[in-house]
Amino acid sequence: MDKFVIQGGTPLNGTIHTSGSKNSALPALAAALLTDEPVVLERIPKVRDIRTMQRLLVDIGSRMEEDGERTTIVTEKIVSPEAPYELVKTMRASSLVLGPLAARAGRARVSLPGGCAIGARPIDMHLAGLVKLGARVSQEHGYVEAVAPDGLKGTRFTFDRITVTGTEDILMAAVLAHGETVIENAAREPEVVDLASLLRKMGAKIEGDGTSVIRVQGVTKLHGATHRIIADRIEAGTFLIAGAMTDGDLTVTGCVPEHFGAMTAKMLEAGVRMTQVDDTTVRIQPGGTLKAVDMTTQEYPGFATDLQAQYMALMTQADGISIITETIFENRFMHAQELMRMGAKIRLDGRQAIVAGRSPLSGAGVIASDLRASASLVLAALVAKGETVIDRVYHIDRGYESIEEKLAGVGAKIRRAE
Numbered sequence: 001m002d003k004f005v006i007q008g009g010t011p012l013n014g015t016i017h018t019s020g021s022k023n024s025a026l027p028a029l030a031a032a033l034l035t036d037e038p039v040v041l042e043r044i045p046k047v048r049d050i051r052t053m054q055r056l057l058v059d060i061g062s063r064m065e066e067d068g069e070r071t072t073i074v075t076e077k078i079v080s081p082e083a084p085y086e087l088v089k090t091m092r093a094s095s096l097v098l099g100p101l102a103a104r105a106g107r108a109r110v111s112l113p114g115g116c117a118i119g120a121r122p123i124d125m126h127l128a129g130l131v132k133l134g135a136r137v138s139q140e141h142g143y144v145e146a147v148a149p150d151g152l153k154g155t156r157f158t159f160d161r162i163t164v165t166g167t168e169d170i171l172m173a174a175v176l177a178h179g180e181t182v183i184e185n186a187a188r189e190p191e192v193v194d195l196a197s198l199l200r201k202m203g204a205k206i207e208g209d210g211t212s213v214i215r216v217q218g219v220t221k222l223h224g225a226t227h228r229i230i231a232d233r234i235e236a237g238t239f240l241i242a243g244a245m246t247d248g249d250l251t252v253t254g255c256v257p258e259h260f261g262a263m264t265a266k267m268l269e270a271g272v273r274m275t276q277v278d279d280t281t282v283r284i285q286p287g288g289t290l291k292a293v294d295m296t297t298q299e300y301p302g303f304a305t306d307l308q309a310q311y312m313a314l315m316t317q318a319d320g321i322s323i324i325t326e327t328i329f330e331n332r333f334m335h336a337q338e339l340m341r342m343g344a345k346i347r348l349d350g351r352q353a354i355v356a357g358r359s360p361l362s363g364a365g366v367i368a369s370d371l372r373a374s375a376s377l378v379l380a381a382l383v384a385k386g387e388t389v390i391d392r393v394y395h396i397d398r399g400y401e402s403i404e405e406k407l408a409g410v411g412a413k414i415r416r417a418e
């Protein structure tokens with residue numbers, strides 16, 4: 001089990017370049033199933049979840065070629081329209097093949113994801129959308145099967161609540177359906193817009209992506225395309241918070257500032273000296289006085305739930321009491337216990353965490369539990385007095401490309417150990 005060993009107390013100074021977005025690359029890879037022509041994706045991050053999705057696509061029938069940061073996917077034939085339990089249990093986002101397989105092959109058999117650390121994470125809304133599009137959906141032995149032998153039929157579908165991969169799944173199913181599909185209460189995340197851009201390059205007819213109503217005119221066939229994945233706004237946001245916590249002078253390049261949504265205003269309100277240098281560069285400067293500011297996670301453009309754990313680590317270093325409310329997932333405070341072991345003063349009350357800052361942190365042995373919780377432990381370790389050892393860092397490797405190299409490159413004392 002890989003560990004990170006971190007000596008705290010060094011401000012981060014220098015420049016970090018943002019990788020491609022994991023949460024944009026995953027649906028983009030699934031979208032390649034929609035055509036028998038080559039799809040070339042650039043800036044795919046080299047992280048575990050991407051390797052899992054690539055393995056899944058190969059099992060389904062895709063040929064994968066990687067050279068540097070370009071990945072070419074060719075799926076001449078769907079050999080096995082299935083996502084097996086052993087893959088899905090490691091990555092819930094495998095459900096993103098449901099829509100493309102139902103659309104391309106008229107059949108999809110995907111293991112139900114089962115729970116994960118941050119919550120039950122059902123896919124009932126994905127399935128409701130497929131049923132509305134005319135698929136017959138059944139469930140047995142822990143698998144869900146969607147069958148549409150005569151193809152899918154355009155429809156009007158309203159999501160009960162906003163779901164990012166649910167929107168992406170139904171969008172990918174609708175592009176090859178007969179007739180028009182209107183998706184209401186759709187997710188507006190930048191990753192949904194990036195997927196729609198790729199699908200349009202492949203010949204899909206889509207408008208309204210980025211708003212809560214997406215209109216799709218089905219087409220009979222999609223062709224190949226080349227697409228550059230957007231920057232990872234959660235990775236970039238994580239590094240900006242690290243710069244603020246360590247009172248460093250840190251520049252993050254290759255990002256898309258407007259994709260931070262409400263995080264930017266929240267950081268400024270909390271006294272972080274954060275400035276946009278140009279349309280792909282943001283800089284944190286030292287000398288800010290961190291003050292406690294309440295935060296509630298919301299769907300985009302609200303404060304991203306994927307940055308909640310990192311923001312909690314920041315608030316442990318801010319003067320005053322802050323209340324953090326998590327509205328998206330039911331169990332996304334796993335990092336709080338570990339932060340408390342490092343000296344943070346946090347009280348959990350259902351969907352709320354009350355943080356009393358500023359509390360000096362001291363290095364400790366901690367355990368990573370899920371992707372973003374582990375990122376918050378890294379941030380805390382960077383300011384803690386002494387040495388922190390973070391166990392089970394495979395959680396971090398799921399979504400951060402070479403995080404220890406990137407942090408060491410700006411002065412962090414971090415190394416990977418067995």
Ligand code: EPZ
Binds near residue numbers: 123125163166306
């Ligand atoms: C996406 O997950 C992201 N993953 C998550 O990032 C992110 O936290 C989440 O969106 C919210 O922004 C990818 O894009 C691969 P949801 P997703 O469906 O689509 C409930 C990370 O750290 N729900 O928007 O799975 C669900 O349980 C990951 O990179 C249903 O009840 O999230 C949750 O409470 C973690 N039924 C809420 O909706 C459904 O059918 C929003 O989930 C679908 C979702």
